[in-house]
Amino acid sequence: MITVDxxxxxxxxxxxxxxxxxxxxxxxxxxxxxxxxxxxxxxAVDLPEEAGGEASWRFREDVCRPSYPAEEILKNAGERxxxxxxxxxxxxxx
Amino acid sequence: xxxxxxxxHLLKCKEITCRELTVRFLKAAEELNPELTAYITLTREAALxxxxxxxxxxxxxxxxxxxxxxxxxxxDNISTKGLRTTCASRMLEDYTPIYDAAVWESLKGQNxxxxxxxxxxxxxxxxxxxxxxxxxxxxxxxxxxxxxxxSGGVAAAVAGNLAVYGIGSDTGGSIRMPASFCGLVGLxxxxxxxxxxxxIAYGSSLDQxxxxxxxxxxxxxxxxxxxxxxxxxxxxxxxxxxxxxxxxSVRGLRIGLAKEFFDGLPESVRRPLDxxxxxxxxxxxxxxxxxxxxxxxxxxxxxIIACAEASSNLGRYDGLRYGHRASAFDDLNDFICRTRSExxxxxxxxxxxxxxxxxxxxxxxxxxxxxxxxRKSIKNEFSKMFSRCDVLLTPTVPVTALKSGAGxxxxxxxxxxxxxxxxxxxxxxxxSLPCGHDGKGLPVGMQLIGxxxxxxxxxxxxxxxxxETEGSHLKTADMGVLL
Numbered sequence: 313m314i315t316v317d318x319x320x321x322x323x324x325x326x327x328x329x330x331x332x333x334x335x336x337x338x339x340x341x342x343x344x345x346x347x348x349x350x351x352x353x354x355x356a357v358d359l360p361e362e363a364g365g366e367a368s369w370r371f372r373e374d375v376c377r378p379s380y381p382a383e384e385i386l387k388n389a390g391e392r393x394x395x396x397x398x399x400x401x402x403x404x405x406x
Numbered sequence: 407x408x409x410x411x412x413x414x415h416l417l418k419c420k421e422i423t424c425r426e427l428t429v430r431f432l433k434a435a436e437e438l439n440p441e442l443t444a445y446i447t448l449t450r451e452a453a454l455x456x457x458x459x460x461x462x463x464x465x466x467x468x469x470x471x472x473x474x475x476x477x478x479x480x481x482d483n484i485s486t487k488g489l490r491t492t493c494a495s496r497m498l499e500d501y502t503p504i505y506d507a508a509v510w511e512s513l514k515g516q517n518x519x520x521x522x523x524x525x526x527x528x529x530x531x532x533x534x535x536x537x538x539x540x541x542x543x544x545x546x547x548x549x550x551x552x553x554x555x556x557s558g559g560v561a562a563a564v565a566g567n568l569a570v571y572g573i574g575s576d577t578g579g580s581i582r583m584p585a586s587f588c589g590l591v592g593l594x595x596x597x598x599x600x601x602x603x604x605x606i607a608y609g610s611s612l613d614q615x616x617x618x619x620x621x622x623x624x625x626x627x628x629x630x631x632x633x634x635x636x637x638x639x640x641x642x643x644x645x646x647x648x649x650x651x652x653x654x655s656v657r658g659l660r661i662g663l664a665k666e667f668f669d670g671l672p673e674s675v676r677r678p679l680d681x682x683x684x685x686x687x688x689x690x691x692x693x694x695x696x697x698x699x700x701x702x703x704x705x706x707x708x709x710i711i712a713c714a715e716a717s718s719n720l721g722r723y724d725g726l727r728y729g730h731r732a733s734a735f736d737d738l739n740d741f742i743c744r745t746r747s748e749x750x751x752x753x754x755x756x757x758x759x760x761x762x763x764x765x766x767x768x769x770x771x772x773x774x775x776x777x778x779x780x781r782k783s784i785k786n787e788f789s790k791m792f793s794r795c796d797v798l799l800t801p802t803v804p805v806t807a808l809k810s811g812a813g814x815x816x817x818x819x820x821x822x823x824x825x826x827x828x829x830x831x832x833x834x835x836x837x838s839l840p841c842g843h844d845g846k847g848l849p850v851g852m853q854l855i856g857x858x859x860x861x862x863x864x865x866x867x868x869x870x871x872x873x874e875t876e877g878s879h880l881k882t883a884d885m886g887v888l889l
Contacts, residue, residue: 314763326717326762327724328755329743338756341816345760348817349706352776357700360786363778370640384504388728397726401738 314343407882408570408889410476410624416889417464417475424464424475424519428457431477431521434886435568441549443541444562445522446482447490453477456519463517471516473631478513479560479569482523483530484615485604486510489520493606494538495528497729497749507604508636509573509615516631521569525559528751529720530580530608532556533822534808537753542810546883547589548848551807554584560618561588567886571628572618577609578708579803579826581616582838586802586851589840589881591868592618593625594826596859597833598643600629601636609715610641612708612830621880622839622868626652629861648862656870657690659863662795664698667825671804678842678850679801685874686799686867694795700787701828703780708827709820710764710777716754717761723749756816785832792857797867800825802838802851825853835861839868840879849879 319339323330330338382395391398416422432450439445460475480486483493485503492498506514513520527537535558536542543558545551546566553562557574561584564572574581576594585592593616600615607613617628626649635644663683668676687693725731725745732744747755764773791798803822808814829836834855841852852871856864872880 319759322759322762322766324743325766326758327721327739327742327746328750328758329740329747331744331747333747338759341756342759342763344815344817345709345756345820346763348820349710349760349764349773352703352706352710352780353772355703355776355780357703357780357783359776359779360782363775363782372637372640380504385727387504388501390725390731399726399738400741402736 424457424460444559448522474517477519479524479563479572481574483606494526508601527556530556554587556580558584577612585838587807589849591625592838596835599645601639601642603639607719609712651862654869659691660795662694662696662798664696666701667800674844682841704828707777707780713757713761717758788832798855800853802853806844806848837864
């Protein structure tokens with residue numbers, strides 16, 4: 313069973329704020345899904361030793377190519393300055 | 407019923423101009439969308455510009471490409487340069503991509519007319535389309551029922567005659583389930599057959615783009631145009647076009663029936679499937695009884711892998727480079743956490759948390775690693791089944807379209823994917839086609855699963871059923887543009 317403290321720790325790892333959330337209801341939801349997921353822990357089947365990947369990855373040669381113009385990329389940013397994204401360390405945005 | 411073939415004929419014979427056709431679809435979409443919520447964004451300007459280009463070609467007597475001038479709906483998790491792409495999320499409510507997805511590049515290159523961006527469950531996470539920030543798409547076959555998820559808006563647009571065909575994406579059944587609920591044909595291609603470049607990622611090892619159409623030949627025609635190999639998607643293999651290979655004959659085809667897929671089916675779903683099996687037997691197919699004992703582990707395996715990949719893929723939404731941003735915060739970490747909690751809806755937050763949990767130290771081996779080992783076992787079991795058959799026949803969904811607002815728990819909702827998500831786990835192709843109706847007149851979907859890159863085999867079996875039943879199960883709603 314997942315505890316509220318564990319849930320808070322996972323939320324911090326996942327960068328999700330639980331402010332305003334019904335934490336106990338969320339815990340119950342997650343717990344129900346984990347109970348359902350636990351059926352694989354009891355899977356009485358012969359499993360392979362290694363999983364192996366879904367796809368055979370094919371990497372391209374690492375060659376410098378022109379990319380998108382900075383001003384295009386910045387168009388979707390909520391705040392930008394002098395050709396950069398802005399990340400504020402303190403306080404709310406006005 | 408509008409089909410690509412019919413609409414193409416009308417354009418070529420100049421019975422209607424492409425602008426007239428496009429205006430009719432746009433007008434119908436504007437009128438019906440407040441009720442259906444099939445579209446998140448209507449792309450009027452882009453549609454009309456393309457339509458005018460097509461009309462110029464027709465006037466000059468130039469040959470039209472296969473999908474040229476045909477109005478369609480594109481799921482809103484497929485990037486379209488200059489056209490808003492929201493993933494049905496508050497997070498991307500105002501996001502406009504600066505590049506095109508490979509699939510849209512191909513379709514735009516041949517003047518396919520985009521009517522709009524199709525509604526969906528937020529970030530493709532859901533089985534009803536009700537997890538959309540913009541409100542759920544309704545089922546045109548019965549407005550009190552859901553269109554299915556996650557590509558529900560695309561299916562609603564096609565079934566409501568607001569598009570001739572649609573392009574969706576399928577991570578655990580998101581093309582096949584709405585196709586089943588709305589009485590359409592939906593093809594989930596082999597993993598790697600269609601480029602995922604520009605598809606906003608949910609579960610990268612499971613996601614695949616494919617068509618939702620009014621009939622098998624349309625699904626095949628659209629697949630032919632989007633199955634090219636893409637050097638910019640490292641998992642892309644490409645595939646051969648299939649339309650020319652479809653004969654409509656299933657004589658000698660080995661159709662596998664694994665009993666586990668049919669356990670506990672309601673009679674209303676079971677009966678049309680039994681009738682379909684009888685029909686295939688009558689057409690000369692050989693029926694092979696099979697077992698799929700691992701089916702009981704498919705759902706947890708799928709949800710562990712999908713949520714783990716989602717928690718990683720959705721880590722990019724920090725509010726700094728694009729997307730929603732929190733307006734009040736204490737520091738940068740708080741800004742990111744608040745941005746994400748405000749921008750993502752409940753189901754997305756839940757899946758991110760589950761994914762982070764199964765990947766965290768102490769739980770990784772018990773959940774994620776075990777799920778990956780089971781994934782390999784499931785693939786091996788499919789390989790064994792395909793050594794004895796060419797196609798597996800199953801229900802698409804064990805139920806017909808759910809009532810809107812049914813209020814299911816997350817686990818109850820996940821269980822509706824039981825027949826579809828094993829296909830994504832194994833990277834196989836599968837088609838859903840309508841095979842009958844339940845007592846309320848809601849469509850029942852039949853799923854045909856094939857071995858890797860055997861889209862021609864599953865579509866051929868689908869076409870055989872359609873022809874033998876004279877398309878009697880193919881029916882769109884009495885609304886929208888009826889040409």
